[in-house]
Amino acid sequence: MQNPYLPYPVRIDDITIETEDKNLKTFRFVFLNPEDENKFDYQAGQFAELSVTGKGEIPIGIASSPTEKGFVMFTVNKVGLVSSHLHAMQAGDIMGIRGPLGNWYPWEQLEGKNVVIIGGGFAFTTLRSSIIYMLDPANRSRFKDIHVIYGARSPGMLLYWDELSQWEKRDDINMHITVDGTDDPNWKYNTGFVPTITEQKAPPADKDTYAIICGPPIMIKFTQPVLDKLGYSHDKIIMSLENRMKCGIGMCGRCNIGEQFVCKDGPVFTLEQLNQTPKEY
Amino acid sequence: MKIVKIDKKTWAAGIEKLTASYRLFGPVKEGDFHNFKELGSGEAPDLDCLNTRLSAKAIIYPQSENMFEYSLDESREDHHILKEVDTDYSPRAVIGIRPCDAKAFELVGLNFDTSEYKDPYWIKAREATTLIGLACSSPGSNCFCTTAGCGPFHEDGLDALVVDTGDHFLAKILTEKGEQLFAAAGWKQEAKAAGKQIEALKQEAEAKIASSVNTDNLSALDTTQLYNASFWEDVSFSCINCGTCTFVCPTCWCFDIQDETHGNSGVRMRNWDSCMYPLFTLHGTGHNPRGTKLHRVRQRFMHKLKYYVDKYDAGIQCVGCGRCVRSCPVNIDIRRVCELMNSFDSEKDTCAA
Numbered sequence: 209m210q211n212p213y214l215p216y217p218v219r220i221d222d223i224t225i226e227t228e229d230k231n232l233k234t235f236r237f238v239f240l241n242p243e244d245e246n247k248f249d250y251q252a253g254q255f256a257e258l259s260v261t262g263k264g265e266i267p268i269g270i271a272s273s274p275t276e277k278g279f280v281m282f283t284v285n286k287v288g289l290v291s292s293h294l295h296a297m298q299a300g301d302i303m304g305i306r307g308p309l310g311n312w313y314p315w316e317q318l319e320g321k322n323v324v325i326i327g328g329g330f331a332f333t334t335l336r337s338s339i340i341y342m343l344d345p346a347n348r349s350r351f352k353d354i355h356v357i358y359g360a361r362s363p364g365m366l367l368y369w370d371e372l373s374q375w376e377k378r379d380d381i382n383m384h385i386t387v388d389g390t391d392d393p394n395w396k397y398n399t400g401f402v403p404t405i406t407e408q409k410a411p412p413a414d415k416d417t418y419a420i421i422c423g424p425p426i427m428i429k430f431t432q433p434v435l436d437k438l439g440y441s442h443d444k445i446i447m448s449l450e451n452r453m454k455c456g457i458g459m460c461g462r463c464n465i466g467e468q469f470v471c472k473d474g475p476v477f478t479l480e481q482l483n484q485t486p487k488e489y
Numbered sequence: 490m491k492i493v494k495i496d497k498k499t500w501a502a503g504i505e506k507l508t509a510s511y512r513l514f515g516p517v518k519e520g521d522f523h524n525f526k527e528l529g530s531g532e533a534p535d536l537d538c539l540n541t542r543l544s545a546k547a548i549i550y551p552q553s554e555n556m557f558e559y560s561l562d563e564s565r566e567d568h569h570i571l572k573e574v575d576t577d578y579s580p581r582a583v584i585g586i587r588p589c590d591a592k593a594f595e596l597v598g599l600n601f602d603t604s605e606y607k608d609p610y611w612i613k614a615r616e617a618t619t620l621i622g623l624a625c626s627s628p629g630s631n632c633f634c635t636t637a638g639c640g641p642f643h644e645d646g647l648d649a650l651v652v653d654t655g656d657h658f659l660a661k662i663l664t665e666k667g668e669q670l671f672a673a674a675g676w677k678q679e680a681k682a683a684g685k686q687i688e689a690l691k692q693e694a695e696a697k698i699a700s701s702v703n704t705d706n707l708s709a710l711d712t713t714q715l716y717n718a719s720f721w722e723d724v725s726f727s728c729i730n731c732g733t734c735t736f737v738c739p740t741c742w743c744f745d746i747q748d749e750t751h752g753n754s755g756v757r758m759r760n761w762d763s764c765m766y767p768l769f770t771l772h773g774t775g776h777n778p779r780g781t782k783l784h785r786v787r788q789r790f791m792h793k794l795k796y797y798v799d800k801y802d803a804g805i806q807c808v809g810c811g812r813c814v815r816s817c818p819v820n821i822d823i824r825r826v827c828e829l830m831n832s833f834d835s836e837k838d839t840c841a842a
Contacts, residue, residue: 212609213757217569217570259571261570262748264748288773291773304571451770458605459601459606459608459742461742464792472606484713485713486791487778488778
């Protein structure tokens, strides 16, 4: 019997500080047993439990894309016991990864559709995975227009800056980067909260347009009415939830919203589905 | 299905024989209460026990259980890599488990043994265990098993059901595992005609169950309307979130996972947890989706009486053992809550949004 609680052993290959407050770091992991990489067969939107031996596990969205081979990547905010310990670890250290877990963005359904990605703050990790996945030469033709609205408090708080600037230069993706505010006179992108920029830049709703939203509760709260105003129907608004988790496989009982487990039945739900469940997230 | 007659004089000798091939567990009196214990040599299960204070769930699903072990000693090649622990899954048998506790394992199995994921700890322990039930001829005053999908002579989950007729025992052998245990104990005197006698005792016992729940409307109710019902304020008002209901419950399965390190080595373990505790759902940001006791009390009852009902279409997640009713320090009664839920009418609910 395969033990679903046993993590794959991994080595930290590289650590990047992502934000000016140094509270977000991206960890690149390499599997100690190369065959485990094939078993860790994931899709953009899934998460995994990062296992810091002796401290515990944390559920984190996978920031690398299935099209990127040889490593997996996670961006972690320093918050509690495990993430603080992880932030103090060094390249070369050994730990574990358990997954992939949960469902993913509905890529088959999104085929042939316009995709509007709306992200805020550090909830941009599985969205990065999704963008890299869609922009892959083997995949780009499967999707129509791609819009990305991504905001953070300040320019220094935006994740994956080098990639964002690369995407800005491409003509097969419409980038709308924004910050809440900045005193940088050379800032050449948008200034304003994500809901405002969404209202200005998001394409109008039609039957072939889906929005994927990931961000802090406050951003979601104010973006949803904007999408309503733009005419997006709730079955075309796709969201990824977070809840406290332990097992990641629907057994330990804490992350449920109604009869659904965020870890196993989610984390990806449409707004239409969420309208039918208790708002316990 | 075979019926075996056991002379009470040969009971103790049979139990003693079983110790050669099984680890035995049974109800034993400790202070004012009975609980399940591993039986030492010469120790017999106390069959006069109405029911134990804690359920039998810990025999298969321990309150604390090691999952993995690890070393942090970097001079070792396998440092920081989790390894499975050695756990004793040799055959074990529970003698004198009540039908409600046995049925509870069937309910809990729906959580731990799924088509997608298998919990190896629970499944291996369940497979290693033979359950010899003791039918309830005199059920307790809080027992409501007959309307909770169970009953005093219920057989689901059991390998054999023992009935005390007064001067001897009659046992229905229900499974291959039960067959093997009876062979090992040397109880083999068949009583082919005793079926009618057991049936009569069963009906007599069922008639003694004085307490009941109505569950017929639960699946048809709208989840969000029920969730927003005004009675939750009243139901949860006296709750002190002590978690007793979840610990005594045979069908509560929630757990936590923790690493415990001593020096350079340690274990990843799991422990029973409870939806009554704020920490159960607390986010790293400080946000808590079930931040009030109303949320938590509602979660417990909605899980048992609505989410579970909808998810598995196998009745309620309760076997009617009555433990939570007996043990709750503030007298919250699942039978009353079930009635409020089952008779809920959103149009008449004054506070419902």
